[in-house]
Amino acid sequence: METQNRFKPAVVNITSIENEPCRRLQMEIPPLIDTYDIAVNDPKVMYTTENIPTKETYDNFYDLASGCKCTDLCTKESGCSCIELNANYEFQRDKTSNTIDSIQNNYELIKKYSPVYECNKNCLCSAFCGNKLVQFGPRKGLRILTESELSKLNKQRIKDLKGSKGAGLMTMEAIKEGNFVCEYAGEVISKNEADLRFKRQEEHCLPNYIFCLMEQFGENKIQTFIDPSIFGNIGRYINHSCQPNCLVIPIRCQCVIPKLCVFALHDIPENTEITFDYGDGRLGFVPSNDNEIVKKKCYCHSSLCRKFLPFQKYLY
Template sequence: MTYDSLAGSILNFTCNFGFLINKYCNNLDRYNILYIMHDNYSHKEDGIDYVDENIPGPEDQTNEYISLIEKFNSQLAHSCDCNFKCKENYCSCLKISGGSNYTSHIVSQYVEIFKVKEQETGLHCYPIIECSQHCKCSETCGNRVVQNGPIDTLFVTTCEDVSKGLGLFTREFIPKGTFVCEYAGEVITKSEALRRQKFNQTHNKMNYIFCLNEHVNGIVIQTFVDPSLFGNIGRYINHSCESNCVIIPVRVDSPIPKLALFSCVDILANGEITFDYGSSYLTSSKEIISESLNERKICLCRSSNCRGFMPYDVY
């Protein structure tokens, strides 16, 4: 993000997978993963370290942080016994996901691509669980998409509206349903997220913190990702009230989800990649919205459905 929403972004993603979240085992060798993420991007700005996947935030001695590290040092316990490519009726990973996560599209004799499966309620409404290092399927299995890394057509440049700063663009056409990139950075605790948000507000700094809310059997599981100092190419994606990408949580090995961006419409060559920084504020009480109007920033997306202000959500 190159301009901030004051309290970060909150994505309300409703799903039911409580049986899965608690089904993981401790494994201190988690980082010896077999899948290879192909990410050749880098940052041109000083003071920002490039990471292609989420990393744990700064250490502290709170129970909140200890719980976070336990998840980082854990793996999901499921795996499949598929011989080559996973099939919906047999693959245990796909059964957990409620069916196939991606659909196959043959581009040429030698090229096959996979798009996120579109359903009546949108691109995807189940939690996506990709095959892991414990699965017997091949590396070309259609249930291994996000773990392979971002598409290679992205570039960062100054937006046409220079007041927006930098933005993320694509050199080539991106079909609807394509995995674009991950929004990766430091995974931090809620306490650390609130501390950083207050610091950003006080010092008039940009706020990159993304808060994912997952609703599981009446419980809300929150994941906070901050790519401000450690992040990948996704940190440059700007907000739009009429965005062309959505974030879907995807799990690969770890109980901590990846924030995966998928195109929700066709994106033309040289088009800017955008997503909606927040949504729950639209259903907030009028009192909360009224009290925050003096703190909210003007939206610069210039879309036909622009709401006028940047999303304002609370953690």
């Protein structure tokens, strides 16, 4: 993993959910399946399959209060209240997918730059209703690459390979455009804690994994900070690219805190590194004294490489 700054704003507009009395779960939803913890041979990392709160953010982890009243599949035609918030997924081939593998391979994200609400435990719909995807866990066929393995993989396509990105994440199976890859999970921390951790990481020359999501609720702007430095999943090993093959979408399932979900931007061949763009092109790292900008080199080696890793100065 590159030693980059990942305070990345992703500004999206979200429609509020109306508050309704919570209903009990009518059909049991299969549990999230993530077996990649056995593949993470990193003593510095405590594996977590989902976002976890800190003491400062614990009170923000409350459930979504509403759910749809569909009795089987959730569609616009069925009047699904979750889909009415924003049409989420499109079925491909098999519209009655009833296994997690078939869902991950047959569901495609429709709107690539919009927030998503999946059906939740308050809904009356079936477990495989057509509007549940990321809550089942990451797709199979992903593999964490060591620094040497990733360099060897990149040398196959780049003759004059310079620099190292550290570890990375690869898919051993082909992924179709719009398919879900994995979540970028970690500790959900406060803005103050994010500032403290960032300064500490810079002082000790440690890599920064903190992701800042910016969302627009009408006139209100909300920031969510997720840090997988110590508690994280396989998503923490995804590197930056100025010409990425994936993007990150905020998705709400059971909780108002969004999941940061990685989706394929286009068809991805097997044995390919998974990447997304950490920022919008503003470059460099600004020290606490703000007198100079220290740019960090980018080693994505894409034809559109901006030469330096993104940084969002205005977040500090």
